[in-house]
Amino acid sequence: xxxNNSPRVRFAPxxxxxxxxxxxxxxxxxxxxxxxxNGTFILRIEDTDFERSSEAMVDxxxxxxxxxxxxxxxxxxxQSQRLSLYQQTAEKLVASRHAYYCFCTKEKLEQRRAQAxxxxxxxxxxxxxxxxxxxxxxxxxxxxxxxxxxxxxxxGGSTAFDDAVFGRVEFANAEIEDFVLLRSDGIPTYHLSxxxxxxxxxxTHIIRGADHISNTxxxxxxxxxxxxxxxxxxxxxxxxxxxxxxxxxxxxxxSVIAYxxxxxVPEAFRNFLALLGWSPGPGHxxxxxxxxxxxxxxxxxxxxxxxxxxxxxxxxxxxxxxYIRAYDPERLLPLIQDEWKxxxxxxxxxxxxxxxxxxxxxxxxxxxxxFATSFRAYFSDDFEYDPAAVTKFLSDPALPVLLEExxxxxxxxxxxxxxxxxxxxxxxxxxxxxKAGALINGSRVAxxxxxxxxxxxxxxxxxxxxxxxxxxxxVSKAPTSG
RNA sequence: GGCGCCAUGGUGUAACUGGUUAACACGCCGCCCUCUCAAGGCGGAGAGUUCGGGUUCGAUCCCCGAUGGCGCUACCA
Numbered sequence: 049x050x051x052n053n054s055p056r057v058r059f060a061p062x063x064x065x066x067x068x069x070x071x072x073x074x075x076x077x078x079x080x081x082x083x084x085x086n087g088t089f090i091l092r093i094e095d096t097d098f099e100r101s102s103e104a105m106v107d108x109x110x111x112x113x114x115x116x117x118x119x120x121x122x123x124x125x126x127q128s129q130r131l132s133l134y135q136q137t138a139e140k141l142v143a144s145r146h147a148y149y150c151f152c153t154k155e156k157l158e159q160r161r162a163q164a165x166x167x168x169x170x171x172x173x174x175x176x177x178x179x180x181x182x183x184x185x186x187x188x189x190x191x192x193x194x195x196x197x198x199x200x201x202x203x204g205g206s207t208a209f210d211d212a213v214f215g216r217v218e219f220a221n222a223e224i225e226d227f228v229l230l231r232s233d234g235i236p237t238y239h240l241s242x243x244x245x246x247x248x249x250x251x252t253h254i255i256r257g258a259d260h261i262s263n264t265x266x267x268x269x270x271x272x273x274x275x276x277x278x279x280x281x282x283x284x285x286x287x288x289x290x291x292x293x294x295x296x297x298x299x300x301x302x303s304v305i306a307y308x309x310x311x312x313v314p315e316a317f318r319n320f321l322a323l324l325g326w327s328p329g330p331g332h333x334x335x336x337x338x339x340x341x342x343x344x345x346x347x348x349x350x351x352x353x354x355x356x357x358x359x360x361x362x363x364x365x366x367x368x369x370x371y372i373r374a375y376d377p378e379r380l381l382p383l384i385q386d387e388w389k390x391x392x393x394x395x396x397x398x399x400x401x402x403x404x405x406x407x408x409x410x411x412x413x414x415x416x417x418x419f420a421t422s423f424r425a426y427f428s429d430d431f432e433y434d435p436a437a438v439t440k441f442l443s444d445p446a447l448p449v450l451l452e453e454x455x456x457x458x459x460x461x462x463x464x465x466x467x468x469x470x471x472x473x474x475x476x477x478x479x480x481x482x483k484a485g486a487l488i489n490g491s492r493v494a495x496x497x498x499x500x501x502x503x504x505x506x507x508x509x510x511x512x513x514x515x516x517x518x519x520x521x522x523v524s525k526a527p528t529s530g
Numbered sequence: 531g532g533c534g535c536c537a538u539g540g541u542g543u544a545a546c547u548g549g550u551u552a553a554c555a556c557g558c559c560g561c562c563c564u565c566u567c568a569a570g571g572c573g574g575a576g577a578g579u580u581c582g583g584g585u586u587c588g589a590u591c592c593c594c595g596a597u598g599g600c601g602c603u604a605c606c607a
């Protein structure tokens with residue numbers, strides 16, 4: 049409504065890795081917040097660490113964002129292309145005496161740090177360059193001496209901020225070192241670039257991981273020195289692995305794209321992620337399934353919890369089955385087609401047959417992958433028999449003959465429907481004095497290659513008479529003992 | 531080590547400003563269905579809210595301490 053009041057938020061990943069689960073959740077929260085309040089969601093790439101950043105990672109992050117369905121309104125902006133803003137900001141801070149040139153070399157600093165730790169002293173910068181007269185420093189600098197710019201942290205007192213999630217957080221200034229704003233090569237550190245950009249981009253709310261809480265006072269100090277209005281900080285608890293340590297590669301998949309590759313429905317992933325560290329409140333405690341629109345409508349900062357959350361693969365898997373089941377076959381089809389493409393599988397059925405088969409199979413699907421693996425027999429004649437299934441239900445030597453005979457019945461039958469197929473089979477079983485179950489289970493494996501499938505007669509109807517007949521006969525011709 | 535943050539079943543969360551048999555979901559276990567099951571239906575176990583003090587008629591909820599976990603502690607972000 050009022051453009052001046054609408055919030056502006058951002059997701060600011062650094063392209064030193066793919067989009068991981070934690071980053072994705074941060075992005076999601078920002079996106080939900082922006083959408084809920086009709087605000088602006090900005091994507092900013094923090095690539096000021098040239099050593100570790102790469103373009104490929106940027107692409108990976110964008111791909112991840114798109115997969116979860118998080119569209120941004122502005123950007124992506126690249127900090128590497130905004131260097132002059134940071135340099136100007138640093139100069140401004142130096143000019144106002146809030147920052148100073150530091151001529152200590154990286155090697156020297158490391159050395160002193162090592163000494164300090166060895167001596168049991170806190171390894172903070174000793175501020176020695178702070179006492180160099182500004183004129184002297186400027187002269188040395190213009191003479192060509194390499195200099196970093198450090199922020200001049202106030203001597204006493206403390207710096208506090210009111211976090212929307214954690215409440216008031218306070219740090220003694222004595223605990224904050226004179227951090228580097230601008231490296232000696234003119235590239236800004238994170239501390240400077242975030243603040244300069246957040247101010248420049250007129251961000252109103254900073255929603256980010258709780259690992260930034262300790263950095264926040266350094267930023268608050270800069271806002272004040274720059275005379276800028278403080279945004280609202282909202283720190284989000286971290287996502288941990290099952291062993292409650294920080295989620296990392298060693299916990300398995302941590303890249304968002306890995307979940308796509310596992311056959312997860314993007315909306316299921318989003319739903320799962322939204323509920324990690326956030327809850328819609330007591331009015332919705334009996335509900336777990338929330339569409340994107342639901343989430344947008346319900347999302348607010350108050351629902352964010354303070355404690356870290358453990359990533360539970362089982363629960364994600366459950367969300368996935370729920371979404372697959374709830375989606376119409378038409379909606380599932382493009383997702384499944386992606387799987388087929390990835391598996392280099394080409395279905396040989398009409399769209400109508402495909403859609404019907406998807407509808408039949410989806411209650412039993414654990415992931416989209418199933419449609420390209422264990423469900424292949426429904427979409428093509430190019431499929432394999434699961435050895436375990438063959439052993440379990442097709443090992444009786446009498447079966448192949450019986451199934452062939454049954455096939456003949458089907459071939460000769462005037463009609464072929466779910467009901468008639470069942471009738472034919474049961475009559476046949478009674479006639480032969482064998483248990484219908486044995487025939488049904490054997491047929492299931494013969495028709496689908498799997499021990500698990502929907503109701504056999506529904507499967508038969510989906511496959512059609514001709515395929516049922518030929519697959520039933522194929523058992524005796526090509527014994528597929530596993 | 532210093533500083534900061536957090537703490538409800540195995541996991542994610544709920545419990546209005548202190549008063550509930552501490553709720554829901556995932557997972558787990560069992561039973562049913564019977565043509566399979568990773569499907570469906572039904573049921574069950576599992577926390578007295580990390581521990582110890584305090585305030586209060588009464589604490590999951592407020593205060594203090596302990597313990598544990600996590601984060602930060604770079605010319606990384």
